[in-house]
Amino acid sequence: QVQLVESGGGLVKPGGSLRLSCSVSGFTFSDYYMSWIRQAPGKGLEWISYISSSSETINYADSVKGRFTISRDNAKNSLYLQMNSLRAEDTAVYYCARSQIVVRGVVTNWGQGTLVTVSS
Amino acid sequence: DIVMTQSPDSLAVSLGERATITCKSSQSVLYSSNNKNYLAWYQQKSGQPPKLLIYWASTRESGVPDRFSASGSGTDFTLTISSLQAEDVAVYYCQQYYSNPPWTFGQGTKVEIK
Numbered sequence: 001q002v003q004l005v006e007s008g009g010g011l012v013k014p015g016g017s018l019r020l021s022c023s024v025s026g027f028t029f030s031d032y033y034m035s036w037i038r039q040a041p042g043k044g045l046e047w048i049s050y051i052s053s054s055s056e057t058i059n060y061a062d063s064v065k066g067r068f069t070i071s072r073d074n075a076k077n078s079l080y081l082q083m084n085s086l087r088a089e090d091t092a093v094y095y096c097a098r099s100q101i102v103v104r105g106v107v108t109n110w111g112q113g114t115l116v117t118v119s120s
Numbered sequence: 121d122i123v124m125t126q127s128p129d130s131l132a133v134s135l136g137e138r139a140t141i142t143c144k145s146s147q148s149v150l151y152s153s154n155n156k157n158y159l160a161w162y163q164q165k166s167g168q169p170p171k172l173l174i175y176w177a178s179t180r181e182s183g184v185p186d187r188f189s190a191s192g193s194g195t196d197f198t199l200t201i202s203s204l205q206a207e208d209v210a211v212y213y214c215q216q217y218y219s220n221p222p223w224t225f226g227q228g229t230k231v232e233i234k
Binding site for chain 2: 046111113
C-alpha cells in the first residue's frame with residue numbers, strides 16, 4: 001500500500017538549518033506531484049511547497065520563500081525539504097503529501113509527519 | 121492569496137444528529153471553463169494526519185461513508201455529517217486548489233459530541 005515516511009525533524013536553534021526527507025513506497029513516485037504541508041502546534045494546516053513529478057514546476061508559500069528548498073530524487077523514491085534560516089514560527093509538524101494523479105491540488109496520501117522545533 | 125474562512129470554529133452535536141460546517145472563499149473557486157469548484161474537505165482526527173473526504177466540492181473520496189456530503193459553488197460551501205457518529209470527532213478543513221500552488225486551507229472546525 002501507499003506509504004510516506006518522513007524523517008529529519010528535531011530541535012534546531014534559530015538561524016539553523018535542517019533537511020527533511022520523505023521516503024515513499026507502494027506507488028510509482030515519478031508519476032505524482034508532491035508537497036510539504038506543515039501544522040504548527042494546535043494550529044491549522046499550511047501548504048508550504050509543491051513540486052511537479054519531474055521537478056519542472058516548484059512553488060513556495062511566501063512564508064518560506066527564499067529559505068526553504070524542495071527537491072526530489074525519483075530514482076530514490078524520495079522527497080526532500082532543505083530548511084535554512086529557521087525561525088521560531090517554523091516550529092511545526094511537517095507532512096509529506098502526495099497529490100491525486102489528476103487533480104493535483106488534492107492530497108490523497110499523507111505521511112505521519114515529523115516535528116521540527118526551532119528554539120534556543 | 122485566496123483566504124478560506126470556516127464557521128463555526130467549533131461545534132458540539134449529539135450522536136445521530138446533523139453537523140453542518142460552512143466554508144467561504146475570498147474569491148470564487150469555480151472555474152468557468154469546466155464548471156468545477158476547486159474545493160476539497162479533509163478530516164483530521166487527534167494525533168493523525170488529515171484524510172481526504174471530498175473534492176470538486178461534492179465528490180466523495182472512495183471509502184468515505186455516505187453520511188458525509190458537501191455542496192456549494194463559487195464562494196460558499198457546506199460540509200454536512202448527516203448522522204454524527206463517535207468516530208467523526210475531528211477537526212475538518214476546507215481547502216481551495218483554484219489558484220496557483222501553494223493552496224490554502226480554512227482555519228479548521230472542531231466537531232465534538234454534545
